[in-house]
Amino acid sequence: MCLSIPSKVIQIDKERNIATVDTMGVTREAGLDLMEEGDVCIGDYVLLHIGFVMNKIDEDDALESLKIYHEILEKLDEEERRNIVLEDDDCHNRSR
Amino acid sequence: MQLCLKDLYDGFRNPEVIRGFSKLIHQEAQKLDRTVSIMEVCGGHTHSIMKYGLSQLLPESIRFIHGPGCPVCIMPKERIDHAFVLSMQEEVILVTLGDMIKVPGSRGSLQDARAKGADIRFVYSPLDTLTIARENPTKKVIFFAIGFETTTPMTAALIELVLKQRIKNIYFHINHVTVPEVMVELIDSRDEHVDSYNNQIDAFLGPSHVSVITGSKIYEPFPKKYARPVVVAGFEPVDIMEALLMLVRQFTEGRCELEVEYKRLVSREGNLKAQAAIENCFEKRPLFKWRGLGNVPQSSYCLKEKFSDLDAEKIYEDILPKEEIEDHKLCICGDILRGIATPHECTIFGTACKPSSPLGSCMVSSEGACAAYYKYGKTVL
Ligand code: SF4
Numbered sequence: 001m002c003l004s005i006p007s008k009v010i011q012i013d014k015e016r017n018i019a020t021v022d023t024m025g026v027t028r029e030a031g032l033d034l035m036e037e038g039d040v041c042i043g044d045y046v047l048l049h050i051g052f053v054m055n056k057i058d059e060d061d062a063l064e065s066l067k068i069y070h071e072i073l074e075k076l077d078e079e080e081r082r083n084i085v086l087e088d089d090d091c092h093n094r095s096r
Numbered sequence: 097m098q099l100c101l102k103d104l105y106d107g108f109r110n111p112e113v114i115r116g117f118s119k120l121i122h123q124e125a126q127k128l129d130r131t132v133s134i135m136e137v138c139g140g141h142t143h144s145i146m147k148y149g150l151s152q153l154l155p156e157s158i159r160f161i162h163g164p165g166c167p168v169c170i171m172p173k174e175r176i177d178h179a180f181v182l183s184m185q186e187e188v189i190l191v192t193l194g195d196m197i198k199v200p201g202s203r204g205s206l207q208d209a210r211a212k213g214a215d216i217r218f219v220y221s222p223l224d225t226l227t228i229a230r231e232n233p234t235k236k237v238i239f240f241a242i243g244f245e246t247t248t249p250m251t252a253a254l255i256e257l258v259l260k261q262r263i264k265n266i267y268f269h270i271n272h273v274t275v276p277e278v279m280v281e282l283i284d285s286r287d288e289h290v291d292s293y294n295n296q297i298d299a300f301l302g303p304s305h306v307s308v309i310t311g312s313k314i315y316e317p318f319p320k321k322y323a324r325p326v327v328v329a330g331f332e333p334v335d336i337m338e339a340l341l342m343l344v345r346q347f348t349e350g351r352c353e354l355e356v357e358y359k360r361l362v363s364r365e366g367n368l369k370a371q372a373a374i375e376n377c378f379e380k381r382p383l384f385k386w387r388g389l390g391n392v393p394q395s396s397y398c399l400k401e402k403f404s405d406l407d408a409e410k411i412y413e414d415i416l417p418k419e420e421i422e423d424h425k426l427c428i429c430g431d432i433l434r435g436i437a438t439p440h441e442c443t444i445f446g447t448a449c450k451p452s453s454p455l456g457s458c459m460v461s462s463e464g465a466c467a468a469y470y471k472y473g474k475t476v477l
Binding site for chain 1: 097099101102103104105107108110112113116117119120193220221222223224246247249250253256257305308309334338359360361367369370373
């Protein structure tokens with residue numbers, strides 16, 4: 001019920017106070033009544049909920065999160081590689 | 097690096113990242129000396145936890161308690177009955193969001209009312225009400241408004257548009273509920289400052305989109321006054337896993353704080369314009385009955401006095417039923433929501449009470465704990 005969808009603003013109709021947004025290939029309209037005038041621009045990423053833009057998505061924060069996730073994966077990979085080496089060390093066959 | 101729309105979806109659903117966080121949580125949880133019970137307040141989180149099988153990726157020392165955060169499940173029969181009665185009026189078109197179709201009241205669901213000839217329109221957006229009213233000038237169009245703080249400002253925006261466009265045939269029946277008050281209800285007694293409910297909630301996963309509107313500030317009392325840490329999390333599985341890691345770290349490091357994982361959308365202040373719209377249109381009711389939980393003080397909105405002319409609850413006061421309807425005697429939803437019981441302990445789970453014929457609130461929508469147990473079995477929870 002409270003699920004909302006990230007979308008990209010592709011057009012703004014100032015007269016009707018409505019934005020046209022792209023939601024992964026689907027184009028739809030969303031009311032701008034809950035946003036300050038001029039706050040939403042073409043190219044912005046926004047969150048859509050039951051026909052309204054409910055807020056803008058902070059691009060820097062989103063990128064920052066994605067960067068952290070990337071680092072976690074890399075670090076884990078490293079760790080996994082190290083684990084494999086350690087397991088190798090434990091391997092009984094080695095002494096033979 | 098430039099952001100693209102796909103990143104906003106895939107980046108936060110990446111199965112490898114989910115597994116990465118799972119590992120980190122397992123490592124961190126080894127330092128825990130007890131089980132930590134985390135309530136995800138919001139049905140959207142419950143949904144993601146089920147859908148992505150997140151419980152299976154967590155150590156045994158972390159347990160979820162599924163919260164009351166589904167506005168459909170908690171709607172008491174009395175309010176559904178209001179909608180039912182209003183919809184049966186000759187001159188009325190009842191408009192509401194699609195989620196309400198099947199929820200049973202004491203006279204049946206809105207689907208049943210429709211079968212009896214009522215004109216009920218299930219819409220995607222409150223804005224659709226404007227078109228329906230314009231196309232039916234001789235009818236009284238009543239918007240049956242439901243939802244948490246996430247949807248409250250959209251109803252307020254509709255009210256403001258109705259006034260601005262001088263539309264004379266739209267009315268409102270308001271059932272908006274608020275999150276912090278019910279969180280307090282679950283952990284604290286109203287009268288005494290003790291854990292009178294014997295709840296087992298150690299921490300909260302804060303709702304995503306409620307917080308986009310309200311800001312994280314509404315949770316500030318929880319770590320301070322009630323000693324419960326809160327991490328506001330997005331709805332995507334990676335968001336949830338990251339937030340869980342943040343929560344576990346609070347426990348292992350002996351901290352009790354409010355943190356925000358969902359920074360790309362949640363600020364401390366939230367959407368001030370939306371808050372102003374709520375403030376303009378609504379005021380708190382002293383009490384609101386939550387299905388499964390009973391009366392919770394200050395936990396819902398009604399229209400302000402100045403909008404009496406638009407208030408279907410006032411206009412139709414004489415015909416709206418007033419009798420109280422008890423929750424089913426055998427239903428233990430209240431205990432489930434407090435983390436004291438699991439659905440399997442309910443004697444009518446899966447027999448008299450199932451998703452096709454729900455008797456209690458937790459079985460009503462797929463976001464409820466009993467419905468999730470029924471659908472996914474015990475293992476994933
Ligand atoms: S199974 Fe049905 S009656 Fe039992 S606790 Fe769950 S919702 Fe209530």
